[in-house]
Amino acid sequence: MQIIAHRGSSAYAPENTLAAFKKALDQEADAIELDVRLSKDGVPVICHDATINRTSNGKGYIHNLTVDQLKKYDFGSSFNKKYKGETIPTLDETLSLISDQPRTIHIELKNGPVIPKDLERKVLDLVYHHGVENKVVYSAFDHVSLQRLTNIDPDAKIGLLFHINLINLFDYIQNTGLRVYSIHPNHFYVTEEMIIEAHQRNIEVNIYTVNNRNEANMYESLGIDGLITNDPLILK
Incomplete structure (x- = not known):
């Protein structure tokens, strides 16, 4: 089972910052998960929310702010004063x-409240520029966004995120026409039967977001492939 650091090591450093990603590397997480949005000037930046209100000392929608404007805000102090001055990272950085x-x-x-057609x-372009195309799994709750991405790169590894419990999940997956690499359901919807059927179809199961050691052990025993967690040390 892979340990996937959710927004980096977000239990130990401010989420979706370079500090959180460095911490996840130091803690030897198997994988790093991050969220990408487009700034006003069309630069992919790392932030979960549509606004910077919760995670910084600024306010406003990311799609209404340029990178230079976003970089003026502090994305670390709200987590801990020792991270004062931590800025929003770009995907390139x-x-x-x-x-x-x-x-x-x-x-x-990440999409909403606007749907930029050039995000994918x-x-x-940045993934290929850095030569990491074979190490990336692309996920989204917006499955149309993933369809746009695979239209550009048919070899991309696609992970379908679900925050609802779908009837006939695998019929839905088949009807998307996508070559699905993994599913990422909310953990409390996961069943052993779901995992077995996914594996029969050569689809990995990565669940989110588990921060309890007993739950992590239980899901590992069910046979999931990846555990998305804020705490990469959850099983250490």
Whole structure:
């Protein structure tokens, strides 16, 4: 079972920052998960929320702010004063940090409240620029975004994120027409039957977000492939 550091090692450092990604590397997480949005000037930046209100000392939608404007805000102090001055990273900066590491990189494509049609192209361009295309799994709750991405790169590894419990899950997956590499369901929807059927179809199962050691052990015993967690040391 792979330990996938959710937004980096977000239990120990401010989420989706270079500090969190460095911490995940230090803690020997098997993989790093991060969220990508486009700034006003079309640069892929790392942030989960549509706004910077929760994670910084600034306010506003990311799609209304340029990279230069975003870089003026502090994304560390709200987590801990020792991270004061931590800025929002670009995807380029993040891949520069982790591209030479033997880690899987889970890139979640974030949309809403706007749907930029060039997000997928710009993310793919950076992934190929850094030569990590074979180490990346692309995930999204917006499955149309993943369809756009595979139209550009049919070889991309696709992970379908689910926050609902679908009836006939695997019929849905088949009807998407996508070559699905993995599914990423909310952990409390996962069953042993789901895992078995996924594996019969050569689909990995990576679940989110588990931060309890007993739960982690239980899901490992069920046979999941990846555990998305804020705490990469959860089983150590």
